[in-house]
Every structure is written in C-alpha cells, then in structure tokens.
Amino acid sequence: MRATIKDVAKACGISITTVSLVLNQRECRVSEPTRKRIFDVAKKLDYRPNKLAVGLVTRRTRTIGLIVPDISNFHFAELCKVIERECQAKGYIVLLGGYGDSDDQAFEYFNAFIDKGIEGLVFAKPFGLKLSEVDRRCFELAASAGLPLVTFDKGPAGPTRRTVEFDFARGGYLATKHLVELGHRKIGCITGPSGLRSAIDRLKGYEKALREASLPYDDGLVHEGGFDYESGLEALPCLLGAGATAVFASNDMMALGVYKAAREYGLSIPRDISLVGFDDLFIDELLEVPLTSVVHPSSELGLEGTRRLFAMIEGSSDTSSAPKLQPVLKVRASTARFDPGVAPSARRRR
Amino acid sequence: MRATIKDVAKACGISITTVSLVLNQRECRVSEPTRKRIFDVAKKLDYRPNKLAVGLVTRRTRTIGLIVPDISNFHFAELCKVIERECQAKGYIVLLGGYGDSDDQAFEYFNAFIDKGIEGLVFAKPFGLKLSEVDRRCFELAASAGLPLVTFDKGPAGPTRRTVEFDFARGGYLATKHLVELGHRKIGCITGPSGLRSAIDRLKGYEKALREASLPYDDGLVHEGGFDYESGLEALPCLLGAGATAVFASNDMMALGVYKAAREYGLSIPRDISLVGFDDLFIDELLEVPLTSVVHPSSELGLEGTRRLFAMIEGSSDTSSAPKLQPVLKVRASTARFDPGVAPSARRRR
DNA sequence: CTGTTAGCGCCTTCAA
C-alpha cells in the first residue's frame, strides 16, 4: 500500500498537521530541522498525497474534462492533443469522453465528470442552428454547477461560459471567391449536413462570394453531403450535370471523394475542373495534385479554448468574446483559371 | 451546491446509512415505502454521489488511465477511440495523457494517475529493444501499486501485467514476400528508427522473405527512416541508386514520401517501381494509385488491450499471453510484376 | 513552532 501522510507523520514522530503544512509549502512557520526531516522521510517513503482525499477537502482536483464527438477524427484528435498538452503544462489532468452520435452520452459525461470534481470542461461539439434539448440541459447543468465551460460555437457567454469561434462563413467565402477570381462562373458547392451551423455558415460564405460577383445562385449547383468521402464521390456527377467547372467542397474528405470521382469520369483536376477543399488536412499537399484548401486551425482553436478555460478557472471575469479565428486559403495545384477553350464535351468525357 | 447524501437523508427524515444502503442496491432490508421515498427524493434533489468521496472509501474509482505518445497520430487516435468506447460501455472513465517524446512525462503520468486512484492503465508506448531506465521504473511503479497494466510490446506478463502484441515481423515478411512473388529481386526497405523493436521486427521480416527467396541482403537497399514523410522522400534516391525496383516502406507516411519523390523523378508507380506500405491508413485507397499496405489493426489492438485490462481488474488471473495479432496484406495498385523489359534508363529517367 | 479538533461526502460494520 502506498504511504499515507499518517505514515510520514509517524515516521517523523510528529503530527499529521505539521507534515501537511510543510509538504504544501504553507507559511514556513516550521523549524528548519523538522522541515528537512519531513521532506527526507516523505521522499524515502515515496509519499504522494492521495488526490481523492485532497480533492474531497480542497474542492480542487486539477482535472478538466474534454468531450468530443469522435476522437479519431483529425480535427478533434488535434484538439485533444493541444488541450492535453496545455493542461499538462498547467499541472492539470484531462478526462476524455467521446460521445459518438449520442447526445445523451455527452450529457452522461457531463454528469460523470462533474461527479469526479472537474474544474473545467471543454465541450467540442458542432452544434445545430438551434440547440437540442439535451444540449440545453448540458449547459444548464454546467451553469448550475458553476463549472467553467468552453465550446466552439456561437453561444451566450456567461460567468462560466466562453466560446471560441472560427469564421466558417469567411472560409466558404474565401474558397468561392478564389474560384470566382479564376474566372469560374458555374461553381458547385458540396455542403455539410444542413443542420449544422458550421455547415450552414460555409454555405453562406459561398453565397456571399457569388452575390459579390453578381453570379446567380443555382440550386442545382449545391449538393448536400455528410462530410464524408462518399458524399464527394456522389456529388460530382450531379454538379457536373449542372454545368459546374469548379467545386467548393465543405471539407477535405469530400474533396477526396471528388478527386476519385473525377478520375472515374476521366476528368483531370484542375484542367477540367477546379477544386477547393476545407480543413487543410496534412494529406492535402502530399496528393498528386495538391489540394487547395481553407485552413481550419484545430491547434489554434484548442489553444485559445484552453486559454479561456483556465482564465475562468483562475477567476477572470473577462466575459468579452474573443474575435473569431480567421481562416486562410492555401492555394495549391487543384485550382486553375477557367479555360473556356476546353469544350464541355472534353470536360465531361464519357 | 450539489445535493449530498445528507440532504437526501434529511429530506427523507431518515438516516444517511439507510439512504446509502438503498441507493447502492444493498441487501433490500428496507421497507418498500421508505425505499421508494428515498428514490423519489434522490431524483427530485438530483442527487449524485460524489465520486471522490466514494472512491476514497471504496477504493474503486471506475477510472482507467491511458498514456500514449501522440494523441493525434492515426494509430493512437484510433486506439484512444476504441479504448474510450469500451470503457464507456463498462461504465469506466478514462484519464488521458500524452507524453510526446519525454519518457519522464510518461512516468509523471503514471504517478499522477495512480494518485487519482485509477484501477488500470494502458501504456501505449513503442518500446526499444531494451527498456530504458524510466520504462523500468514505470513498470515497477505499477507493479508495486498492484495496478493492472497493459502494454503493446513484448514483455513479462505478471499478475498485474499483460501485453497485446502485433506481429510486425510477419508484416514485414508479407510485404516483402509479395514483392518477391511479383518477380522483384532488388527490393529496397525503408525502416523505422533502429532503436524500436517494432521497427527492427519489420526489418527482420524483410530479411526473412529475402532469405527464403535466396536473395542476397544488400546494405545499400536498406535505408533507415524516422517513420515520417521526409524519410520516404529522401530514401527513394538512395534505394534507386542501389538498383531497387521495388520498395517496402515500414509505414505509410514514408510510403507517401516515396510517392512524392517518385513523381519528382518522373517515375511512375507501379510501372517503374512497386511500393508497399505499412499501416493501411484510410488514405491509402483514396490515392490516385492506391497503396498496397500491411494492415496494422489499431482497433483490434485497442479492443484486445481493454479486454485484457478489464479481465485483470475483474480479478482474472489468466496470465497466458494471447497470440500475437496477425497482419494482413492489402494488395492494391502500387505493386506490379517486375518487368525486365523496362530499361533501367527509363526506370530512372532524369 | 506545533498539535488538536473538525470536517469533506460517503460506506460499512455493529448495535438497536
């Protein structure tokens, strides 16, 4: 069994209190010799305080919770990494929970983590336009527990609630504008699930860029996907059917699907169609035709999230919402100037 | 503040003991009405036991630790995901720690997690051929704490220690044998860091396949890499210089580097050189030329790991080492029959 | 300078 504070006290022939005092660097009202003895004995016994006991009495656990939908997803994996690293630096430990596609599970984790005495929580959920009932209960729970909470979506900042936002709309705008500037006039868009705010925002950016260029919004040029590879695969033929010469895919997985579909149709990127993705996955620049993509800075988001979380934990009352993190477009080889010379037939061989 | 058991007891006009008894489903020696009242009140007060307190007295925290080098790495991300999911199903919670390249940090986490009363620990570290001093201390620590520990490397199984191994050697063997069977006689190998057992094993498999085919082992055909993209990039020219017509890359990131290098040299895969990777990343089959690769089943490893961990936690004393998980070769388009007709000059244009 | 006392929230004998 691990040595307890009692063991140390006994071995020193001294009271528990004094040991606690010394080991916690409290006001050094203890004589040097005693103090030294305590340290020595503690080391020899390899004494380490039981954090459960400490937490019970101090109400501080130096633990935070991190709840994500899918840990193995690039973005969330990166987020976990950064957050974990920051916590480590702060001497905090992280409880990890993945809720998959069950909002209820997320709520479970809220409860379980609170029961374990976390001091803060990062809830990395992509919310819908309107919050679900469970989402709302999650927030209430955190609020009523006075638990500092950080999310990555627009939402009311409160005394214990902060958000770190990313400007998805501007991302969609930049991507589309880039295509417009290359002379494309029929630009397809593969969106994410229409329930998600982040997906809707990207679409809004797309629309805005079209408007600015006085290009008409064409329903046929917009295809709803599910952020997965297959969506890109099946979207391309539809968009080609509507006459698209360029495509903005709302994320890179779907863009990868477009690559594949293009190959199957004997089309070449970017000669026959230009393609812009979203996320800037590491793979983008390793592709045969490196993918032009909007950078979704997972690390920065995680960093800023932890920063704001610890600000709350440490008692800051700065409720001001930080400015949205801004996207950047990484132009690579998958986009090219629209060439009217390429006959539609050539563009749509087969 | 959250309601405590005392609040429930008071609200019921009954003793704490009884409440505890009932809520913990202990021997139902309590009258139905009282019992019901307790449940009702508990629900109304939204009572949830403080896990710190429970853990302190019961010595059970329903928490396990998970220590990985890099959370954002595919393999470990997948591992985390599976393990977290399994724990969730078992009603356990996971503490996550990433140690980057600092073994000392891993040791820190061992201590910190033990202090928090974890009931088991998964330590997903790729070990060197001989354990480092810190590694050894980690194991001792766990052993002396009687903490169930699972690792993914060969090692002594003890009363509280299990390993789940993957047959890297066979993976290297399968990859190389495949190339041999395609008629290649000059097969390059890009290894991982020579300190890692898993890297060495892959190399051993490569050697074995050569031996079986009575092909000579040529130092010039073996290039040590660091499991990263750049390694593949710089390895290819060396291997070509040694006359390689095929390459076995010890992981897919390096294989991706080979793709890139090949493109730069104007070489086509698989016409000019065949390529086999290792890991079977999701990206492999999405590539323009899908990559033949050895499957490294992160999920299965994680699954088996958790299974064995919980077996220990639940008191099984089955110390038998499970058979190594076996690799499978996924043959795709990056490997082709060696064609002596292709002149070396064409093979090494430029 | 140091020890006593009182809990933190909960479980668990033991007694009523």
Next chain:
DNA sequence: TTGAAGGCGCTAACAG
C-alpha cells in the same frame, strides 16, 4: 427495518 459511530486520507481553523 433502521441508526450510530468510525474511518477513508487529507486540509484548515484554532489553540497551545
């Protein structure tokens, strides 16, 4: 069928 008392390991007033 229920309750009182003790203790898990630790901290924190408050005394000496």
